Amino acid sequence: xxxxxxxxxxxxxxxxxxxxxxxxxxxxxxxxxxxxxxxxxxxxxxxxxxxxxxxxxxxxxxxxxxxxxxxxxxxxxxxxxxxxxxxxxxxxxxxxxxxxxxxxxxxxxxxxxxxxxxxxxxxxxxxxxxxxxxxxxxxxxxxxxxxxxxxxxxxxxxxxxxxxxxxxxxxxxxxxxxxxxxxxxxxxxxxxxxxxxxxxxxxxxxxxxxxxxxxxxxxxxxxxxxxxxxxxxxxxxxxxxxxxxxxxxxxxxxxxxxxxxxxxxxxxxxxxxxxxxxxxxxxxxxxxx
Amino acid sequence: xxxxxxxxxxxxxxxxxxxxxxxxxxxxxxxxxxxxxxxxxxxxxxxxxxxxxxxxxxxxxxxxxxxxxxxxxxxxxxxxxxxxxxxxxxxxxxxxxxxxxxxxxxxxxxxxxxxxxxxxxxxxxxxxxxxxxxxxxxxxxxxxxxxxxxxxxxxxxxxxxxxxxxxxxxxxxxxxxxxxxxxxxxxxxxxxxxxxxxxxxxxxxxxxxxxxxxxxxxxxxxxxxxxxxxxxxxxxxxxxxxxxxxxxxxxxxxxxxxxxxxxxxxxxxxxxxxxxxxxxxxxxxxxxxxxxxxxxxxxxxxxxxxxxxxxxxxxxxxxxxxxxxxxx
Ligand SMILES: Nc1ncnc2c1ncn2[C@@H]1O[C@H](COP(=O)(O)OP(=O)(O)OP(=O)(O)O)[C@@H](O)[C@H]1O
Ligand SMILES: [Mg+2]
Numbered sequence: 001x002x003x004x005x006x007x008x009x010x011x012x013x014x015x016x017x018x019x020x021x022x023x024x025x026x027x028x029x030x031x032x033x034x035x036x037x038x039x040x041x042x043x044x045x046x047x048x049x050x051x052x053x054x055x056x057x058x059x060x061x062x063x064x065x066x067x068x069x070x071x072x073x074x075x076x077x078x079x080x081x082x083x084x085x086x087x088x089x090x091x092x093x094x095x096x097x098x099x100x101x102x103x104x105x106x107x108x109x110x111x112x113x114x115x116x117x118x119x120x121x122x123x124x125x126x127x128x129x130x131x132x133x134x135x136x137x138x139x140x141x142x143x144x145x146x147x148x149x150x151x152x153x154x155x156x157x158x159x160x161x162x163x164x165x166x167x168x169x170x171x172x173x174x175x176x177x178x179x180x181x182x183x184x185x186x187x188x189x190x191x192x193x194x195x196x197x198x199x200x201x202x203x204x205x206x207x208x209x210x211x212x213x214x215x216x217x218x219x220x221x222x223x224x225x226x227x228x229x230x231x232x233x234x235x236x237x238x239x240x241x242x243x244x245x246x247x248x249x250x251x252x253x254x255x256x257x258x259x260x261x262x263x264x265x266x267x268x269x270x271x272x273x274x275x276x277x278x279x280x281x282x283x284x285x286x287x288x289x
Numbered sequence: 290x291x292x293x294x295x296x297x298x299x300x301x302x303x304x305x306x307x308x309x310x311x312x313x314x315x316x317x318x319x320x321x322x323x324x325x326x327x328x329x330x331x332x333x334x335x336x337x338x339x340x341x342x343x344x345x346x347x348x349x350x351x352x353x354x355x356x357x358x359x360x361x362x363x364x365x366x367x368x369x370x371x372x373x374x375x376x377x378x379x380x381x382x383x384x385x386x387x388x389x390x391x392x393x394x395x396x397x398x399x400x401x402x403x404x405x406x407x408x409x410x411x412x413x414x415x416x417x418x419x420x421x422x423x424x425x426x427x428x429x430x431x432x433x434x435x436x437x438x439x440x441x442x443x444x445x446x447x448x449x450x451x452x453x454x455x456x457x458x459x460x461x462x463x464x465x466x467x468x469x470x471x472x473x474x475x476x477x478x479x480x481x482x483x484x485x486x487x488x489x490x491x492x493x494x495x496x497x498x499x500x501x502x503x504x505x506x507x508x509x510x511x512x513x514x515x516x517x518x519x520x521x522x523x524x525x526x527x528x529x530x531x532x533x534x535x536x537x538x539x540x541x542x543x544x545x546x547x548x549x550x551x552x553x554x555x556x557x558x559x560x561x562x563x564x565x566x567x568x569x570x571x572x573x574x575x576x577x578x579x580x581x582x583x584x585x586x587x588x589x590x591x592x593x594x595x596x597x598x599x600x601x602x603x604x605x606x607x608x609x610x611x612x613x614x615x616x617x
Contacts (some may be wrong), residue, residue, distance in 0.1 A: 086523020098514040104538040113522040
């Protein structure tokens with residue numbers, strides 16, 4: 001396999017059979033950052049959820065393979081898969097306001113899994129949590145560990161969630177739009193922090209976003225997803241120089257942060273969308289045969 | 290503030306009950322006299338209990354007594370109402386608390402089970418079970434239980450609170466609590482065997498309500514981000530339900546359970562009668578039959594006070610369980 005995470009022909013369908021992901025393949029190389037872009041509803045989050053085993057109940061994986069560190073997750077029992085994911089991967093969620101349990105203190109929310117799942121001693125887990133909270137620039141970590149989530153700001157909570165994601169030294173982190181729920185002023189800091197942590201820990205990162213400007217800053221490679229289908233898979237440099245797929249080109253042109261920071265957002269033209277839809281329909285027809 | 294509304298509520302209850310029981314026909318004095326008593330005898334007793342005065346005057350007399358801790362004298366039992374009522378209260382409290390405990394355990398277990406196997410046949414079975422449990426009122430459950438465990442398979446006592454043969458010297462009327470504190474396992478077993486059926490009859494409908502409310506709340510919580518995050522950490526379904534979702538899902542259920550618990554306490558009146566359990570409710574029925582106005586009045590006030598205390602306790606529990614309020 002090419003990557004530390006290697007998704008091959010992954011198909012996810014609703015219970016009624018309609019496809020959400022259509023034969024998606026992508027690779028995240030060890031220690032590299034792979035961007036996953038596409039418009040809202042394209043299925044970006046579902047790729048992350050399929051990998052982590054947290055798909056909504058209405059959806060299920062109906063085909064394909066998910067290789068994580070040389071093991072096909074789809075060939076494991078649900079319990080084995082859960083253990084494997086818990087030990088190898090972690091999630092930085094989108095909304096820090098809802099991703100921490102409101103009835104638990106911060107400390108246990110970071111340390112418990114180290115003890116319960118990974119068998120660390122309490123003291124080690126405690127030390128590790130303090131160390132990581134320091135790393136994500138939380139002032140007075142010992143006090144914050146005793147706080148409840150509602151006592152902290154959104155930015156603080158996202159830092160905590162980042163610390164928690166890195167706590168067990170996972171080799172893959174999936175970050176699903178980790179800054180969109182935050183104040184514009186903190187978005188940059190958090191993005192910087194994730195990039196720094198990724199570099200320092202050498203973790204592979206699957207970075208989900210719909211902001212190409214962000215991708216251009218942090219990613220090594222990227223996949224463009226459209227209507228549940230990967231329409232372009234490229235190294236960053238090549239993508240920004242010479243996008244192959246018309247949807248990618250349109251997306252690029254529509255990204256003010258990349259082309260011109262003050263430019264207004266040009267919507268993707270209808271012709272392009274029609275073109276992609278025709279291609280997707282063709283693809284479906286081929287599969288149906 | 291809280292205290293003020295409580296006092297006003299209790300006062301209102303007192304006024305309403307006072308008026309209602311004096312307006313409905315039935316003369317308490319006539320009922321306690323032997324046949325053949327003269328009108329003069331009746332008039333003398335009427336005056337002794339103050340029934341010859343206007344309702345307003347009677348109320349003022351009663352109220353001034355209450356403010357000094359005197360709830361009057363029972364007409365049928367000829368003892369101070371306060372002593373009678375306080376002697377019976379522990380029996381009813383023990384029964385209610387036992388029933389609440391059973392309801393929480395059964396309802397909680399059913400909710401967790403239904404959540405664990407949600408969106409399938411198993412959850413359907415849970416819902417149907419709860420629906421049936423709820424559509425039969427507590428006293429009918431009492432009759433069903435008597436048939437099952439009193440007649441068909443007589444393992445529990447169908448009447449009374451304790452076997453007279455046991456002959457224990459209790460220092461309080463909290464028999465069960467005292468037996469537990471004194472580690473008298475034989476007494477505990479006997480009390481439990483008496484209490485089991487009435488408590489279960491009271492518990493079944495409440496258990497059904499708890500199971501449905503808590504399950505709904507749990508299922509909503511299971512979609513939340515922190516539950517998903519816990520899954521990615523490697524936790525399984527059971528852990529996620531009980532440790533991540535449950536502590537938060539309990540909160541919205543709690544308030545409603547508090548209200549339902551007051552209904553359960555109200556249910557003790559008929560259930561205690563059905564099982565000849567010597568509690569407050571049983572005494573209330575006798576008091577009504579005998580038109581024992583001071584006693585009825587005392588019991589109703591005590592029930593009202595009990596309801597208020599339950600609601601207060603629920604509010605306090607809500608704050609204790611909710612970190613957001615605890616630190617506010
Ligand atoms: N629980 C669900 N039941 C049915 N369909 C769902 C469910 N969750 C998501 N979908 C569908 O799956 C598709 C992909 O959703 P997904 O959340 O992956 O999009 P996304 O690319 O992450 O979008 P966004 O940028 O808005 O986060 C959408 O068309 C959505 O309607
Ligand atoms: Mg998404």
